[in-house]
Amino acid sequence: MTTAITSYDPAVDAPEHHHPVYDYDSGPPVDRGKFAIWVFLGTEIMFFTGLIGTYIVLRAGSPEWPNPAHRLAVGVTAFNTFVLICSSATVVAGLFAVQKDDMAGLRKWWGLSILLGAGFVGIQVYEYIHLIQHDMTPNQDLFWSTFYLMTGLHGIHVVVGVIWLAVVYVQALRGGFSSKNWVGLELAGLYWHFVDLVWVLLFTLIYLM
Amino acid sequence: MSENPPQFSVKKLWIILLALTAAEVIYGEIGNRNFYEQKLLLWGGLLIFAYFKGYYIFQYFMHMKYEGAIVKGNVWFTIPLVVYLMIMLWPDTAANDKLNYEIAHQLDPMTGDIATIIEGSRNLVNEEFRYLYDDYAATHPGAEIHGGGGN
Numbered sequence: 001m002t003t004a005i006t007s008y009d010p011a012v013d014a015p016e017h018h019h020p021v022y023d024y025d026s027g028p029p030v031d032r033g034k035f036a037i038w039v040f041l042g043t044e045i046m047f048f049t050g051l052i053g054t055y056i057v058l059r060a061g062s063p064e065w066p067n068p069a070h071r072l073a074v075g076v077t078a079f080n081t082f083v084l085i086c087s088s089a090t091v092v093a094g095l096f097a098v099q100k101d102d103m104a105g106l107r108k109w110w111g112l113s114i115l116l117g118a119g120f121v122g123i124q125v126y127e128y129i130h131l132i133q134h135d136m137t138p139n140q141d142l143f144w145s146t147f148y149l150m151t152g153l154h155g156i157h158v159v160v161g162v163i164w165l166a167v168v169y170v171q172a173l174r175g176g177f178s179s180k181n182w183v184g185l186e187l188a189g190l191y192w193h194f195v196d197l198v199w200v201l202l203f204t205l206i207y208l209m
Numbered sequence: 210m211s212e213n214p215p216q217f218s219v220k221k222l223w224i225i226l227l228a229l230t231a232a233e234v235i236y237g238e239i240g241n242r243n244f245y246e247q248k249l250l251l252w253g254g255l256l257i258f259a260y261f262k263g264y265y266i267f268q269y270f271m272h273m274k275y276e277g278a279i280v281k282g283n284v285w286f287t288i289p290l291v292v293y294l295m296i297m298l299w300p301d302t303a304a305n306d307k308l309n310y311e312i313a314h315q316l317d318p319m320t321g322d323i324a325t326i327i328e329g330s331r332n333l334v335n336e337e338f339r340y341l342y343d344d345y346a347a348t349h350p351g352a353e354i355h356g357g358g359g360n
Binding site: 035039049085201208 | 234252256267280284294
């Protein structure tokens with residue numbers, strides 16, 4: 001009985017009404033994970049567009065708007081922007097390393113990316129604590145409510161990104177990636193670069209303009 | 210199985226991004242001190258820096274430059290939606306004075322009048338709302354109340 005089942009070949013033994021067996025992939029000619037992450041990032045683009053668009057409307061419609069240089073520590077946040085850009089570069093360096101089967105390079109660059117990402121969050125928390133200690137809270141005025149809303153939501157994205165990078169890092173330590181299989185790293189990297197890209201815009205809009 | 214995308218110089222791109230960030234911060238600092246009121250010059254310059262930084266991250270770090278039509282289509286699909294949102298929001302930005310209630314003005318739920326908010330939701334300049342502060346002060350003895358027309 002067992003022999004009969006294992007030797008069954010649908011291409012030969014299936015009745016005529018059986019569904020045909022295809023030897024090609026009927027999906028789009030792109031990796032499923034990459035397709036999914038870009039759909040997700042498309043929704044994220046819309047999310048931040050709504051947020052930034054609303055900020056611009058509120059700001060342009062306000063009778064007065066304070067000079068951000070008088071309220072925020074631009075130098076500290078410029079350094080934080082530097083940290084985030086560095087983390088994006090190290091993520092790419094890690095991806096390039098695994099494509100060359102350089103697993104030590106992957107661990108080094110990816111670990112550094114996690115540290116830099118966590119550093120960004122740490123500096124932002126330090127900034128929040130400093131501001132709140134000086135009564136610069138969201139209920140004070142429109143400047144602060146929009147500031148906390150946008151930097152806070154971005155900060156949540158950074159935290160999620162750091163967790164994602166850490167999960168992928170553990171997978172890498174367990175030998176989950178190679179020069180033939182690195183899509184998992186690429187997906188985490190795409191999300192991380194998107195978070196970096198959004199910060200580039202937020203930093204300009206909130207801290208410099 | 211994964212397909213290797215074309216590789217580029219991470220170091221070179223990293224230096225470009227850091228240089229752009231430094232230049233942007235310096236430009237912003239100078240602009241905020243010397244020509245803060247010339248919004249077109251200040252904001253236009255800053256947005257150009259932000260555009261190029263975003264361009265390099267999007268095209269190279271996210272390697273959109275090397276992607277095919279399907280992935281690119283996923284992103285370009287959002288552009289009409291962004292434009293639509295901007296068109297819908299534009300009247301609120303460009304014609305604030307033509308709105309029934311200007312932005313940053315607050316409708317008083319009790320009288321139906323409009324108050325201008327200059328600094329903070331408690332800092333109403335309209336004297337007609339003085340009773341709001343009085344009510345608040347009566348229910349919160351010892352509370353420090355800011356603004357309210359200088360009484």
